[in-house]
Amino acid sequence: MNATPEVVIAHTRAWVDRAVIGLNLCPFAKAVQVKGQIRYVFCEASDATELLAALCSELHLLADAPAEQFDTTLLIHPGVLSDFLDFNDFLAVADGAVEELGYEGILQVASFHPQFQFADSALDDVSNATNRAPYPILHLLRETSIDRAVAAFPEAESIFEANIQTLENLGADGWADLQAQCLADAEKATHKG
Numbered sequence: 001m002n003a004t005p006e007v008v009i010a011h012t013r014a015w016v017d018r019a020v021i022g023l024n025l026c027p028f029a030k031a032v033q034v035k036g037q038i039r040y041v042f043c044e045a046s047d048a049t050e051l052l053a054a055l056c057s058e059l060h061l062l063a064d065a066p067a068e069q070f071d072t073t074l075l076i077h078p079g080v081l082s083d084f085l086d087f088n089d090f091l092a093v094a095d096g097a098v099e100e101l102g103y104e105g106i107l108q109v110a111s112f113h114p115q116f117q118f119a120d121s122a123l124d125d126v127s128n129a130t131n132r133a134p135y136p137i138l139h140l141l142r143e144t145s146i147d148r149a150v151a152a153f154p155e156a157e158s159i160f161e162a163n164i165q166t167l168e169n170l171g172a173d174g175w176a177d178l179q180a181q182c183l184a185d186a187e188k189a190t191h192k193g
Contacts, residue, residue, distance in 0.1 A: 003078070004190070005042035011134045011186035012040060012076050018182050023170070025130060025163050028149040037071035045080045048090055055138055056097055059107055062140050073140040081136050084115035094138060108146070110139040129175050130163045134182065 003011070016038070021030045032038050041058060045051040055075060062073050081087040094109040112133035117123055150156045167175065 005044075006190045007186055008042050008076055008078055008135060009040045010189040011183055012074060012137070014182040014185035014189070015134050015179075016074075018178055018185070019129075023163075023166050023178075025159075025166070027153055027159065028145075032071045032145075035068075035071075037068070039070040039073040041073060041075050043075055043077040043079075045077050047080055048086075048093070051077050051080050051090070051138075052093060052097060055094055055109070055140075056101060058140055059098065059101055059103055062142070063103055063107060067142060067145065071142060071145055075138040075140065076135050077138070078135040082114075084113050084117060087111070087113050087136050106143055108141050108143060110141060112137040112139060124172065126167045126170070126172050126175055127164045129167050130160070134179070 016029060016033060020026050021033060029038075039058075039062070041054075043051060043054045045054055054077070058073050058075050062070060081090055091109070091111055094111075098104055098107055098109060112131055113136050114132055114134060115123075116131040116133075117128050118125070118131075121128055153159070170178070
């Protein structure tokens with residue numbers, strides 16, 4: 001991983017803007033992005049132990065911060081768990097940390113990974129892109145925010161099907177183009193003035 005923390009964060013922000021919000025993969029993301037309530041954190045961890053320590057620290061910070069300040073956190077960790085199967089295994093550790101710290105029912109951890117693959121799907125299946133990001137990311141969410149979002153969008157289960165259709169319509173070439181645009185946006189953002 002040779003990108004600077006600034007480029008990694010800018011690239012992730014561009015992905016949120018162009019993919020997550022731009023393709024409406026998460027109808028709840030725009031409001032928190034516009035309000036500046038997404039905390040983007042570059043994690044320098046080089047092993048799972050360091051990542052777990054960073055995760056625990058960020059869980060505490062999110063739990064203690066008012067939602068108006070930070071509603072959610074993206075813990076971006078490009079230097080560790082680049083293999084999707086290792087990353088997937090770590091998610092059980094992350095869930096265990098939430099429970100051990102007493103945040104079960106208060107916070108939860110979702111995930112994004114550049115190699116994300118649904119069970120029983122082909123690696124190149126474009127539907128996997130619903131959970132693909134430029135870097136491995138642990139997404140820390142408040143349960144109350146999820147509850148509000150589900151209440152505002154009563155058919156939340158339909159989001160997944162709509163996302164699959166959106167990505168199938170976009171196609172692999174369209175997804176690749178979008179990813180290239182995200183990287184270009186990040187490079188522009190970090191080379192300003």
